[in-house]
Amino acid sequence: MNILVVTEQHSGAWNKTSFEALAAGQQIAAETNGRLAALVIGKGVAALGDELAGAKLDEVFLVEHDLLEAYAPDGFTIALAQAIAEAKPDLILFPHTYQVRDFAPQLAASLGKGMIGDCVGYRLEHGRLIFVRQMFQGRTAADIGFEGAGPWFASLQAGAFRGDKVAQGAARAPVKKIAVNLDAAQIRSKPEAPFQETKQAVDLTQAPVLVAVGRGIKAPENIPLAAQLAKLLGGELCASRPICDEGWLPMDRQVGSSGQTVAPKLYLALGISGAIQHVVGMKGSRTIVAINKDAHAPIFEVADYGIVGDIFELIPALTKELEKTKA
Amino acid sequence: MPAESPERERLDADVLIVGAGPAGLACALHLANLIRNHNESGAKPELSAENIYVLEKAREAGAHQLSGAVLDPRGLAELVPDFEKHAPLDSPVTDDAAYFLTRARAWKFPVTPAPLRNRGNYVVSLNRLVKWMAGLVEQAGVNLFTQFAGAAMLYVGDAVVGVRGEDKGLDKDGKPKENFAPGYELRAKVTVLAEGPRGSLTKELVSRLGLDGLNPQAYAIGIKELWEVPPGRIAAGSVAHTLGWPLDSSQHGGGWIYGMRDNRVSIGLVASLEYHDPRFDPHEAFQRYKTHPRLRRVLEGGTLVRFGAKTIPEGGWYSMPRPYADGVLLIGDSASFLNGQRLKGIHLAIKSGMLAAETILEALRSGDASARALSSFSEKVGASWIKPELWRVRNFHQGFQHGLYAGLFNTGMQMITGGRGLVDPMRMRPGYEEYRKIAPGEPAPARFTGDGELTFDRLTDVYHSGTRHEEDQPCHLHVADTNICADRCATEYGNPCQYFCPAAVYEMVREGNGQRLKINASNCVHCKTCDIADPYQIITWVPPEGGGGPNYEGM
Numbered sequence: 001m002n003i004l005v006v007t008e009q010h011s012g013a014w015n016k017t018s019f020e021a022l023a024a025g026q027q028i029a030a031e032t033n034g035r036l037a038a039l040v041i042g043k044g045v046a047a048l049g050d051e052l053a054g055a056k057l058d059e060v061f062l063v064e065h066d067l068l069e070a071y072a073p074d075g076f077t078i079a080l081a082q083a084i085a086e087a088k089p090d091l092i093l094f095p096h097t098y099q100v101r102d103f104a105p106q107l108a109a110s111l112g113k114g115m116i117g118d119c120v121g122y123r124l125e126h127g128r129l130i131f132v133r134q135m136f137q138g139r140t141a142a143d144i145g146f147e148g149a150g151p152w153f154a155s156l157q158a159g160a161f162r163g164d165k166v167a168q169g170a171a172r173a174p175v176k177k178i179a180v181n182l183d184a185a186q187i188r189s190k191p192e193a194p195f196q197e198t199k200q201a202v203d204l205t206q207a208p209v210l211v212a213v214g215r216g217i218k219a220p221e222n223i224p225l226a227a228q229l230a231k232l233l234g235g236e237l238c239a240s241r242p243i244c245d246e247g248w249l250p251m252d253r254q255v256g257s258s259g260q261t262v263a264p265k266l267y268l269a270l271g272i273s274g275a276i277q278h279v280v281g282m283k284g285s286r287t288i289v290a291i292n293k294d295a296h297a298p299i300f301e302v303a304d305y306g307i308v309g310d311i312f313e314l315i316p317a318l319t320k321e322l323e324k325t326k327a
Numbered sequence: 328m329p330a331e332s333p334e335r336e337r338l339d340a341d342v343l344i345v346g347a348g349p350a351g352l353a354c355a356l357h358l359a360n361l362i363r364n365h366n367e368s369g370a371k372p373e374l375s376a377e378n379i380y381v382l383e384k385a386r387e388a389g390a391h392q393l394s395g396a397v398l399d400p401r402g403l404a405e406l407v408p409d410f411e412k413h414a415p416l417d418s419p420v421t422d423d424a425a426y427f428l429t430r431a432r433a434w435k436f437p438v439t440p441a442p443l444r445n446r447g448n449y450v451v452s453l454n455r456l457v458k459w460m461a462g463l464v465e466q467a468g469v470n471l472f473t474q475f476a477g478a479a480m481l482y483v484g485d486a487v488v489g490v491r492g493e494d495k496g497l498d499k500d501g502k503p504k505e506n507f508a509p510g511y512e513l514r515a516k517v518t519v520l521a522e523g524p525r526g527s528l529t530k531e532l533v534s535r536l537g538l539d540g541l542n543p544q545a546y547a548i549g550i551k552e553l554w555e556v557p558p559g560r561i562a563a564g565s566v567a568h569t570l571g572w573p574l575d576s577s578q579h580g581g582g583w584i585y586g587m588r589d590n591r592v593s594i595g596l597v598a599s600l601e602y603h604d605p606r607f608d609p610h611e612a613f614q615r616y617k618t619h620p621r622l623r624r625v626l627e628g629g630t631l632v633r634f635g636a637k638t639i640p641e642g643g644w645y646s647m648p649r650p651y652a653d654g655v656l657l658i659g660d661s662a663s664f665l666n667g668q669r670l671k672g673i674h675l676a677i678k679s680g681m682l683a684a685e686t687i688l689e690a691l692r693s694g695d696a697s698a699r700a701l702s703s704f705s706e707k708v709g710a711s712w713i714k715p716e717l718w719r720v721r722n723f724h725q726g727f728q729h730g731l732y733a734g735l736f737n738t739g740m741q742m743i744t745g746g747r748g749l750v751d752p753m754r755m756r757p758g759y760e761e762y763r764k765i766a767p768g769e770p771a772p773a774r775f776t777g778d779g780e781l782t783f784d785r786l787t788d789v790y791h792s793g794t795r796h797e798e799d800q801p802c803h804l805h806v807a808d809t810n811i812c813a814d815r816c817a818t819e820y821g822n823p824c825q826y827f828c829p830a831a832v833y834e835m836v837r838e839g840n841g842q843r844l845k846i847n848a849s850n851c852v853h854c855k856t857c858d859i860a861d862p863y864q865i866i867t868w869v870p871p872e873g874g875g876g877p878n879y880e881g882m
Contacts, residue, residue, distance in 0.1 A: 245847070257790070258798055258849065276790040298779060 159263020209235025216271015274299025350659025793878030
């Protein structure tokens with residue numbers, strides 16, 4: 001099986017979930033005795049391609065063009081279709097990012113192929129590749145397989161695979177440029193400058209560490225304690241619904257079924273009871289640490305480490321220890 | 328809120344049915360069939376089923392439908408004669424039993440009381456049944472508009488001329504968002520309100536036109552969970568009803584447990600909204616109900632599949648509003664077509680819808696949809712099997728207003744007098760007048776949290792109702808004066824809304840030295856309990872933006 005992982009970068013900076021897709025590609029390649037290639041698309045991305053060449057894979061493709069510098073769905077669709085025609089993969093994997101959601105279905109449809117989106121896993125059954133996808137807010141999982149000839153398209157949910165598990169290669173993989181033909185007239189949308197977020201708006205899904213506050217924080221005046229802890233840990237501050245409902249933190253910091261779904265390396269839940277609505281938004285986190293004074297709080301069922309205690313004792317204590325290590 | 332915008336689009340229909348439940352869909356289907364026969368016979372004017380519009384606020388038909396349920400097939404058999412071949416009936420009833428429960432024991436009635444005997448009936452999922460009926464209705468050419476709610480009645484004078492659809496795309500403050508679309512003015516020769524228990528349009532219409540029955544409408548809250556249990560725990564088609572624990576003898580209500588196919592179990596508790604303790608918590612009572620050894624035995628080790636709640640109009644014959652006025656008919660639960668003794672309403676909803684369809688055909692043929700013409704609906708009801716069934720139990724619910732034992736005695740008396748009993752009609756106060764004030768300083772009960780395996784807290788249950796709403800929309804729960812919540816109600820009744828709402832919509836949160844009401848509108852499961860049970864009657868439930876609400880798959 002020939003596998004192609006399409007990575008994502010913005011102005012030379014990786015969208016880190018690309019490595020999760022790469023890790024998945026490596027696993028599938030190993031299990032199917034297949035070949036793995038990775039692809040970088042954009043302009044001026046040779047350095048990124050070199051970086052990928054150090055990973056354990058067979059080939060790196062660079063797809064560069066002036067018209068690919070700014071993302072536009074038509075440009076990416078046409079360019080990648082050409083790259084696929086040349087690289088001839090059987091399976092194309094993407095990280096399930098906003099950008100992928102925008103162009104990948106168009107790409108698959110333009111080739112008359114199907115796509116399975118937002119997969120949380122896969123398995124091989126009698127040599128057949130089956131992807132697993134959640135349905136109904138994670139309450140059931142569906143097994144989906146492809147029918148007919150490839151190439152097949154699939155995107156992987158953030159956090160479903162571990163980006164840090166990407167294996168390094170014994171030797172550097174060759175980096176090959178794929179020339180693509182693109183005409184400005186083919187790109188129907190005019191990409192504008194990326195939306196500059198206001199100071200408050202934050203993409204929680206990119207933070208490696210999240211410090212979350214719940215009702216246990218009791219008052220808005222106490223939130224800076226948690227914010228400082230987040231800063232020391234190199235992460236972001238987020239909250240469960242009641243905090244955002246009260247207006248103590250803006251809605252874009254809400255984690256949960258009516259907020260964002262996150263999967264950071266570390267999720268520190270302070271004074272959060274762990275109602276299902278919140279847990280579905282963070283249960284994919286690598287390590288969950290919970291502090292709550294109620295020993296029966298449901299959060300302890302998903303936490304890897306838990307302390308039954310008073311957050312107003314423990315936050316200052318943690319902060320003090322972290323400051324020591326920084327000193 | 329641009330309620331009086333002149334830019335509203337207008338659609339004209341012959342018939343507008345608000346609500347795609349068993350009553351509304353039966354009306355639509357039967358009317359479509361009657362129209363077909365009418366046209367085939369060459370009668371004039373020629374009519375079309377396409378001029379029948381059905382509005383449904385849920386995302387799809389059936390999503391807001393919840394019931395136990397054990398269906399008496401009588402109504403369905405008239406509507407769809409070969410229903411047994413096609414309708415999604417879960418299991419024929421194979422066994423029925425009635426129990427009186429105490430905390431630890433269960434006493435089986437040696438003979439299941441007649442109203443609770445269910446041979447010949449079917450255990451069904453109302454959600455599935457309604458989905459199937461909606462398919463038939465659409466096949467018949469009727470226009471079914473899901474995700475559209477009726478926001479207000481349209482009147483010319485006191486005559487109903489249609490319904491205004493809801494405005495879509497308003498934000499939390501009532502200001503138009505990018506996707507703003509003003510509600511249509513849907514005009515119809517005849518409007519049928521089939522909104523289910525405590526319909527919001529029905530409530531306004533009945534009040535405005537003075538259509539109330541002799542007694543106020545009376546309601547119970549029904550709380551249900553659907554479980555999947557290990558095989559062999561309960562047979563499909565096994566039906567049991569219980570009285571007693573966890574309700575005390577001053578409370579009217581009871582529980583049920585029905586075995587369904589594929590190892591599923593429908594279990595629930597019904598509690599009349601006339602209880603005296605303003606801090607009684609029906610959701611908690613239901614959770615504790617499951618811990619009874621008899622029920623724990625069935626459920627232990629199983630999985631919660633779905634949760635839901637809805638109110639039941641159980642006031643009986645004398646509480647039914649007059650079901651007709653100029654240009655409008657009321658059917659199904661909206662008009663309280665329900666047998667509170669048998670706990671069955673689906674067959675009556677269907678029959679009422681069919682009789683309404685017959686009335687409407689006459690009105691369309693004659694061009695007269697005045698109250699006088701539409702009053703033939705009441706005559707048809709009186710001449711059908713609806714009347715004897717409901718007449719026999721006309722004082723049943725009211726007989727329980729002084730407690731369980733008086734109620735059983737009254738029921739006995741009614742049974743040997745064709746429903747008359749000792750007092751006919753037996754009058755009753757509205758349920759919200761039954762609360763006893765709390766003593767000053769009386770501590771609030773500890774809130775139930777559940778063990779997470781057999782019993783659950785509200786938030787977990789709400790999650791399992793599949794309820795979703797567009798978050799950025801005006802709050803659909805209108806509380807006329809929230810100062811009452813913080814002051815009077817807190818002192819007099821301890822804010823019952825926190826206890827009677829099964830979906831944790833209402834919360835009293837601390838603010839400074841006092842409290843204020845916080846409304847978590849997006850949790851709402853559309854049961855209408857708050858509109859019914861609030862002691863000051865200051866809560867008005869209106870439909871949120873169409874498409875929002877629970878997803879009662881399989882319920």
